[in-house]
Amino acid sequence: MSEIHYRSCNLCEAICGIEIKHADGVVLSIAGDKNDSFSRGHICPKALALKDIYEDLNRLKSPVKRIGDEWREISWEAAFDEIETRIKDVQTRFGRNAVAIFQGNPSVHNFGTLLNSGDLLKALKTQNNFSATSVDQLPHHFAAWTMFGHPLLMPIPDVDRTDYFLILGANPLASNGSLMTAPDIINRLENIKKRGGKIVLIDPRRTETARVASEHFFIKPSSDVFLLLAIVNTLFAENLINPEQLNDFTDGVETLREISNEFTPETAENLTGISAVEIRRIAIEFGAAKSAVCYGRMGVSVQKFGSLCHWLINSINILTGNFDRAGGAMFTAPAFDLLATAKSANIFNRWQSRVRKLPEFMGELPVAALSEEIATDGKGQIKVLMTSCGNPVLSTPNGGALEKALETLEFMVSIDIYINETTKYADIILPPATGLETSHYDVIFNLFAVRNQAKYSAPLFPKQENAKYDWEIFQELSHRLNGKDAPLNLVPPEVKLDFGLKFGRYQMSLEELRKNPHGVDLGELQPCLPERLLTEDKRINLAPALLVKDLERLKVEAKETDEFPFALIGRRHLRDNNSWLHNSEILVKGKNRCTILVNRMDAENLGFENGGVVKVTSRVGAVEIPCEISDKIMRGVVSIPHGYGHARQGVRLDVARNHAGVSLNDLTDERVIDELTGNAAFSNVRVRLELM
Numbered sequence: 001m002s003e004i005h006y007r008s009c010n011l012c013e014a015i016c017g018i019e020i021k022h023a024d025g026v027v028l029s030i031a032g033d034k035n036d037s038f039s040r041g042h043i044c045p046k047a048l049a050l051k052d053i054y055e056d057l058n059r060l061k062s063p064v065k066r067i068g069d070e071w072r073e074i075s076w077e078a079a080f081d082e083i084e085t086r087i088k089d090v091q092t093r094f095g096r097n098a099v100a101i102f103q104g105n106p107s108v109h110n111f112g113t114l115l116n117s118g119d120l121l122k123a124l125k126t127q128n129n130f131s132a133t134s135v136d137q138l139p140h141h142f143a144a145w146t147m148f149g150h151p152l153l154m155p156i157p158d159v160d161r162t163d164y165f166l167i168l169g170a171n172p173l174a175s176n177g178s179l180m181t182a183p184d185i186i187n188r189l190e191n192i193k194k195r196g197g198k199i200v201l202i203d204p205r206r207t208e209t210a211r212v213a214s215e216h217f218f219i220k221p222s223s224d225v226f227l228l229l230a231i232v233n234t235l236f237a238e239n240l241i242n243p244e245q246l247n248d249f250t251d252g253v254e255t256l257r258e259i260s261n262e263f264t265p266e267t268a269e270n271l272t273g274i275s276a277v278e279i280r281r282i283a284i285e286f287g288a289a290k291s292a293v294c295y296g297r298m299g300v301s302v303q304k305f306g307s308l309c310h311w312l313i314n315s316i317n318i319l320t321g322n323f324d325r326a327g328g329a330m331f332t333a334p335a336f337d338l339l340a341t342a343k344s345a346n347i348f349n350r351w352q353s354r355v356r357k358l359p360e361f362m363g364e365l366p367v368a369a370l371s372e373e374i375a376t377d378g379k380g381q382i383k384v385l386m387t388s389c390g391n392p393v394l395s396t397p398n399g400g401a402l403e404k405a406l407e408t409l410e411f412m413v414s415i416d417i418y419i420n421e422t423t424k425y426a427d428i429i430l431p432p433a434t435g436l437e438t439s440h441y442d443v444i445f446n447l448f449a450v451r452n453q454a455k456y457s458a459p460l461f462p463k464q465e466n467a468k469y470d471w472e473i474f475q476e477l478s479h480r481l482n483g484k485d486a487p488l489n490l491v492p493p494e495v496k497l498d499f500g501l502k503f504g505r506y507q508m509s510l511e512e513l514r515k516n517p518h519g520v521d522l523g524e525l526q527p528c529l530p531e532r533l534l535t536e537d538k539r540i541n542l543a544p545a546l547l548v549k550d551l552e553r554l555k556v557e558a559k560e561t562d563e564f565p566f567a568l569i570g571r572r573h574l575r576d577n578n579s580w581l582h583n584s585e586i587l588v589k590g591k592n593r594c595t596i597l598v599n600r601m602d603a604e605n606l607g608f609e610n611g612g613v614v615k616v617t618s619r620v621g622a623v624e625i626p627c628e629i630s631d632k633i634m635r636g637v638v639s640i641p642h643g644y645g646h647a648r649q650g651v652r653l654d655v656a657r658n659h660a661g662v663s664l665n666d667l668t669d670e671r672v673i674d675e676l677t678g679n680a681a682f683s684n685v686r687v688r689l690e691l692m
């Protein structure tokens with residue numbers, strides 16, 4: 001007899017409610033949960049992959065050890081013993097920083113990992129701490145920290161109530177909302193227009209989101225900062241500045257006025273490719289709208305001026321009175337609040353990477369420095385790498401250089417369910433129970449959600465005999481590396497969750513959530529300033545010194561050489577989610593998605609044809625990839641999706657191998673970064689194209 005199980009999908013940030021029909025340990029169907037208080041029945045095709053992942057024959061179930069080219073199953077005890085011995089030995093010989101850790105994107109989608117990996121970091125006591133943050137959203141965090149006092153205190157677009165949505169470099173129809181947890185985003189966006197509002201999209205590609213936008217403008221990659229400064233300039237020129245209720249606790253308005261003086265729409269026209277008339281019109285419409293919100297994501301985050309962009313986006317919302325009010329940018333009030341006890345602190349540049357002196361932020365170094373930190377001899381060189389649910393060979397800039405570096409490590413251990421392009425270099429892989437075998441509460445993405453809600457999902461299936469949860473692995477490793485003699489007392493993440501819920505603002509309990517499998521709606525986002533601010537003086541700083549100083553970089557003319565005349569940007573399809581879902585047949589079948597998009601006129605000039613193979617070369621490498629001629633990409637810009645490149649030897653991803661594609665990060669350049677934070681600048685990698 002079949003049964004129904006309700007849970008949240010934790011594959012992406014949207015945390016959609018799903019309804020799983022199952023019998024005898026087999027998933028029969030996965031559908032959207034119409035009674036889920038937040039997602040209202042919406043799911044995307046990726047949810048179906050939860051069945052594929054659960055049944056995947058390539059998924060590791062026991063620890064494995066690499067002996068030559070062979071992988072042998074070993075016991076957990078033997079695996080932990082060897083990891084403990086090797087890490088302690090290397091730290092004794094070379095110091096604590098000789099061991100590095102990289103945590104990938106799924107770390108934040110698993111509360112077992114999220115609530116326990118910090119203890120492992122403390123046990124390792126290394127400054128060589130890397131994560132996917134610095135190839136994704138570090139500039140968001142940096143702007144939030146400098147302006148509001150904490151990197152996680154990020155304003156979220158109140159998309160359900162706004163009248164004007166200005167989107168830069170984001171594609172919510174493919175991402176389902178990012179740093180804006182918004183399941184069923186398509187209807188949320190359509191509703192803006194139904195209530196007479198407007199969506200304006202700025203992107204070098206006419207993306208899927210352009211389908212629902214009222215207007216789309218191409219913009220030259222990496223020039224968004226000039227557009228944003230010109231909008232600020234116009235807002236001042238047109239007397240559209242009115243922070244309203246924020247006036248009493250906001251500083252720096254006049255500094256912004258002075259800064260923006262020289263950045264007129266006319267200056268921005270050539271730099272961005274958007275006419276001064278249109279820039280001025282957008283700014284005036286934004287400033288005059290009943291409510292409006294400006295939002296930027298990957299396209300403006302992973303570029304040379306990512307931090308400046310996010311500062312200016314926040315500033316535009318604040319200057320126009322569209323901050324901390326309905327329809328603008330607002331802060332959330334989650335039931336389990338990671339910020340409940342947070343305090344203002346200096347978390348920037350307390351140490352630097354050894355080779356290039358890139359700054360630490362939030363206890364992390366930019367991952368653009370990882371390969372050189374392994375490959376460069378000298379005191380402090382990384383000798384051991386631990387990865388947790390990450391695939392930096394495919395997801396970080398110049399993956400080829402990282403591969404070469406990984407070969408030189410003394411020891412590598414990975415917490416992962418697959419032997420992928422990165423973990424194949426590990427000596428030991430520890431696979432946690434995963435997906436349907438685990439419980440879920442979204443500790444992070446409720447902090448970024450467009451509506452306050454809480455939902456707990458129990459495991460659907462028991463973990464396999466002898467398997468371990470992620471939190472068990474982290475607690476065991478932390479315990480051993482801390483050198484504690486007392487026996488380990490394992491504590492499930494539910495204990496911390498229940499505590500946080502009970503002492504949270506809604507005084508809920510885990511028990512209450514267990515009784516509400518469709519989730520508990522906690523209402524619309526509410527004004528909460530200045531109380532929610534975490535700056536020491538409880539004020540908003542519109543002109544943080546670090547960011548104001550960084551404007552100097554805008555004066556340095558970007559060099560565009562004839563050698564590399566095209567700007568390369570990434571892209572993502574609705575069925576993609578970084579690299580790790582490519583082993584799901586249901587998600588990769590059909591037309592090859594790993595193509596290079598080339599503008600029709602550029603293609604004609606170069607003699608390219610649809611489907612023809614193009615050689616793409618950057619400073620760091622070259623790939624050969626089928627050409628897809630399109631009117632949806634700006635002239636002078638080309639696009640390759642990220643997360644592919646599965647043809648490498650030694651990878652055990654049978655499905656992904658049949659849809660291998662090429663890795664965008666065999667072209668991206670670890671030297672091209674947002675120099676303020678060290679975040680990778682994937683947008684506007686310079687390349688040349690040749691017909692093969």
Ligand code: SF4
Pocket residue numbers: 009010011012013014015016042043044045046047176183
């Ligand atoms: S949008 Fe994200 S959370 Fe929702 S079903 Fe798709 S992958 Fe899962």
